[in-house]
Amino acid sequence: xxxxxxxxxxxxxxxxxxxxxxxxxxxxxxxxxxxxxxxxxxxxxxxxxxxxxxxxxxxxxxxxxxxxxxxxxxxxxxxxxxxxxxxxxxxxxxxxxxxxxxxxxxxxxxxxxxxxxxxxxxxxxxxxxxxxxxxxxxxxxxxxxxxxxxxxxxxxxxxxxxxxxxxxxxxxxxxxxxxxxxxxxxxxxxxxxxxxxxxxxxxxxxxxxxxxxxxxxxxxxxxxxxxxxxxxxxxxxxxxxxxxxxxxxxxxxxxxxxxxxxxxxxxxxxxxxxxxxxxxxxxxxxxxxxxxxxxxxxxxxxxxxxxxxxxxxxxxxxxxxxxxxxxxxxxxxxxxxxxxxxxxxxxxxxxxxxxxxxxxxxxxxxxxxxxxxxxxxxxxxxxxxxxxxxxxxxxxxxxxxxxxxxxxxxxxxxxxxxxxxxxxxxxxxxxxxxxxxxxxxxxxxxxxxxxxxxxxxxxxxxxxxxxxxxxxxxxxxxxxxxxx
Ligand code: FUL
Numbered sequence: 001x002x003x004x005x006x007x008x009x010x011x012x013x014x015x016x017x018x019x020x021x022x023x024x025x026x027x028x029x030x031x032x033x034x035x036x037x038x039x040x041x042x043x044x045x046x047x048x049x050x051x052x053x054x055x056x057x058x059x060x061x062x063x064x065x066x067x068x069x070x071x072x073x074x075x076x077x078x079x080x081x082x083x084x085x086x087x088x089x090x091x092x093x094x095x096x097x098x099x100x101x102x103x104x105x106x107x108x109x110x111x112x113x114x115x116x117x118x119x120x121x122x123x124x125x126x127x128x129x130x131x132x133x134x135x136x137x138x139x140x141x142x143x144x145x146x147x148x149x150x151x152x153x154x155x156x157x158x159x160x161x162x163x164x165x166x167x168x169x170x171x172x173x174x175x176x177x178x179x180x181x182x183x184x185x186x187x188x189x190x191x192x193x194x195x196x197x198x199x200x201x202x203x204x205x206x207x208x209x210x211x212x213x214x215x216x217x218x219x220x221x222x223x224x225x226x227x228x229x230x231x232x233x234x235x236x237x238x239x240x241x242x243x244x245x246x247x248x249x250x251x252x253x254x255x256x257x258x259x260x261x262x263x264x265x266x267x268x269x270x271x272x273x274x275x276x277x278x279x280x281x282x283x284x285x286x287x288x289x290x291x292x293x294x295x296x297x298x299x300x301x302x303x304x305x306x307x308x309x310x311x312x313x314x315x316x317x318x319x320x321x322x323x324x325x326x327x328x329x330x331x332x333x334x335x336x337x338x339x340x341x342x343x344x345x346x347x348x349x350x351x352x353x354x355x356x357x358x359x360x361x362x363x364x365x366x367x368x369x370x371x372x373x374x375x376x377x378x379x380x381x382x383x384x385x386x387x388x389x390x391x392x393x394x395x396x397x398x399x400x401x402x403x404x405x406x407x408x409x410x411x412x413x414x415x416x417x418x419x420x421x422x423x424x425x426x427x428x429x430x431x432x433x434x435x436x437x438x439x440x441x442x443x444x445x446x447x448x449x450x451x452x453x454x455x456x457x458x459x460x461x462x463x464x465x466x467x468x469x470x471x472x473x474x475x476x477x478x479x480x481x482x483x484x
Contacts, residue, residue: 023375027390030468032418033254033281039236040416042182042228043283043445044385045143046318048094049087050287050327052294053129055105057332060297064103066115066153066195073105073120078129078334084136086341090348094182096145096325097133099174102189104154108177112169115154134178145183145227146174150211150262151190156197159205164212168219175223184220188232188239188262207263232267233260234282240322241272245288245313247322250441253419254278276422276467283445286317289327290340296329304339310347311354321419321444354480359404361476368397368458380475388414388471395462396475399429403457408478409438409449411461414471419444422465428456439464443472453479 035043055068057075087095100106106116107129118125130146137144148171157163175181193202205211213231220229228236234257240247252274260271274284290310291300305313310326317324328336328344336344360381369377377396379387389396409426413419419442426438426449437459438449459477463470 023390027417027469027471030418032420032468033279034418035253035281035283035415036236038226038228039281039283041226042237043323043415045093045182045323046446047090047314047324047326048092048096048143048145049083050147050289050325051083051095051097051133051330052101052289052296052327053330053334054098054101054107054295055103056101056295057330062293062295064101064105064153065193066103066155067200068103068105070105070115070117070119071121073117074122075332075334078122078127078132080129080133080136081139083328083330083336084133084140084142086336086344088140088142090344091351092142092326094143094145095133095137096147096183096185097130098147098149099130100149100152100170101147102149102151102153102187102194104149104152106170108174110170110173112166112173113155130174130178138179143180143182144178145185146178146181147185147187148174149187149190151187151192153192153194153196156199158194158196159191159203159210164210164216167211168216171216171219172223175220175227181224181227183228183230183237184224186229186231186262188264188267190263208261211262213262230285232262232264232271233257234280236282237285237323238274238282239267239272240284240286240317241268243288245286245324245326246316247284247286247320248273249320251284251321251444252276252278252442253281253283253321253415253444255280255282257282281418284322285325286313286322287325287327288313288317289329290343291329293329294327296331296337300329301337301339304337304343307343307346307350310343311350314347314351315448315450318446319448319450321442321447354408355410355476355478357478359400359406359477359479360398364401366399366401368399369394380472383474385414385473388473391463391466391470391472395460396472397458397460398475398477399458400456403455404477404479405453405455406477406479407451407453408476408480409451409459409461410446410474410476410478411443411472412446412474413443414473415445417471418468420467420470421463422467424461424463427460427462428454429458429460430454430456434460450480 109118230237255278257280375390
């Protein structure tokens, strides 16, 4: 008899283990669209910088016509290390540069055009901004991304098939000569008036068919297999549909990708927040400039966004299942202006402070929900991206053991197996009673809720509706103290 007891315990453990394994295998069997590895790697970057810099910087314009002389491009103190250092210090993981904007001027000495830095006075035409940025990124450990405007108001062939060859030749240069690229950014704005090699006319293209995107994407995949491709329609990362840096309270990472094309007029209203029943995994990226314009204008030196505006953007992008691409209009010196630097530093300090102390870590918190072996609720506290809690019907209840004050709730889904939560509720236990704190919709990679300072002894988190059994990887609670 006495030998039977350990055997029985062993069998029960084995059984529990098998149940957990089976459960894990079941949740992995899903018809939901799932992210690729490159999309997962990208999503974890969360926050990265954008740089708009070109002849526009020197002509005080947002969209050059394409007839501007390269002579105008002459930064006096260009220092890509300054850009990258500030971004790195702010916690950004990468930077995307406008290698060629709508005016067609190239920041690298492309062999396929004369409209580039090679005909500028900067470094006597010997310079290469893309190369300098790639160097600085390597030095500071940031990833490099490249914006490339399909619309080219300088090129004589724009609108003809020959231009597509030009575009691909240039992409080949950019994606071969500058090391690893994490994102290739194709702007949806295209077609209209321009210089076009002296024609000075309006050229409209069929945005659906002209660029033959399938073959351009294939080229990107061939040259940079780990890079995500950004465009209104993805294919990997989609535009958030506004230039305010705001995602939506309901933001799905699924998109009816085949119904979308870059530059479609109804995109913002119909597709920008994604779709619950979207056919592909195409998560959102929120782009916004730290100033009103994308390019530098001296008149905007005192219009840099305030700390409150920047934090609002942070919470409405990263806090709403989106990445944040924050733009810096590099100035005529070739530097990020002092006012922008100061704003970014303040923002970084505030982010650091808001999330400096996860009130659930290293404390005597008690999880009251039933544990289910390997996939139990304790996984939400372990900071390991690979583990998660498989929710069936139960709520997650965390007892703080004492009354604490908090005003932020952070929750993440295990997105390698999709985005599953449709709606959830958060409650706080105050004076022994459960009080509603928030009732929201999607979560996705990360959702952060802000609410008034709340004193409570416990919280209860419940998923009210879902596509498939939700997998929650992290839950965190913070007190963002703004009184200091
Ligand atoms: C838009 C462009 O037209 C703007 O100039 C800017 O580059 C922004 C990021 O995308 O579509």
